[in-house]
Amino acid sequence: MDFEKENSAGYLVNHMARLFAKELQHHIAPLGIVVGQFPVLLELWLKDGVTQKDLLARIDVEQATLANTLNRMERDGLIKRTKNPADARAQLIWLTEKAAALRNSAYESAQNVNSQALQVLTEPERAQFMDYMRRVISGIRSS
Amino acid sequence: MDFEKENSAGYLVNHMARLFAKELQHHIAPLGIVVGQFPVLLELWLKDGVTQKDLLARIDVEQATLANTLNRMERDGLIKRTKNPADARAQLIWLTEKAAALRNSAYESAQNVNSQALQVLTEPERAQFMDYMRRVISGIRSS
DNA sequence: TATTATTGCATAGCTTGCTATTCAAGTGTA
DNA sequence: TACACTTGAATAGCAAGCTATGCAATAATA
Known part of the structure; x- marks a missing residue:
């Protein structure tokens, strides 16, 4: 029996989350948050x-x-x-x-990170990806 | 301008990762890891x-x-x-x-968590989801 | 009304992640 | 061969997450 991490959802999810966080961190650091x-x-x-x-x-x-x-x-x-x-x-x-004054800049940073991260997906793929994530989240939460 | 967190990929990714980690934690705690x-x-x-x-x-x-x-x-x-x-x-x-002795139990735990978390998706959806994640990860890393 | 239960937060203590820095061992070069 | 550079790890210090516990204020009840 073998375990390939690239085929493990949990592994990928964790990795992806750290990359997102690191990216956002860089973008919002100048705002002081x-x-x-x-x-x-x-x-x-x-x-x-x-x-x-x-x-x-x-x-x-x-x-x-x-x-x-x-x-x-x-x-x-x-x-x-x-x-x-x-x-x-x-x-x-x-x-x-x-x-209060940071709001628009922060929204913009987050949106930039999101769209940059998802740029490898087509528009319909993005929608599907978001849908999958919402389903997985509510699936885990209600289990 | 508004910002809906349920429409933010980063927000969902972070949330999902924490749920996965918590779930895995529960499963592997008995193994002492x-x-x-x-x-x-x-x-x-x-x-x-x-x-x-x-x-x-x-x-x-x-x-x-x-x-x-x-x-x-x-x-x-x-x-x-x-x-x-x-x-x-x-x-x-x-x-x-x-x-060394923990290997099989640990593999099993991880696989249980993964399949339980993805049970809300059909088999082809799961494959697609994994594919999206791999693409997003390598997209971010290479940017 | 006095006691008990609940609730809203705070705190302690831990893990997992990060950046930045230090340090000793190994490598390359004048 | 001495000096500088590079490299493998360790350490310091912080953020963000968790569980468990404590505590004071409020609510419920005997």
């Missing part, structure tokens, strides 16, 4: 003044991971936290001006 | 008694990452290192009996 902050920023650009719990519901990472990322974002001046009048355990998370 | 050791073991099962440099040429991680993984594997009794008569800077890396 890092890859792990990206999903958080995406949500906060849509709506800030929310609790950690709200954010958590929209981002698929563990609570502890999010808490640590938020700490680094506060340290880096990307977010601020204020008291939550409704619940003293939670705080409200707000973007700083600085972070 | 962890996901980062998997690629190293795969190579060493094919051929051990090699240098770190040899391994590095076959695994797509940075040298420092591999060095750290090897240290943990030595700590965990999965590998041993012996002097390299040909070059005093390098050492030869050998699997322990324990690690």
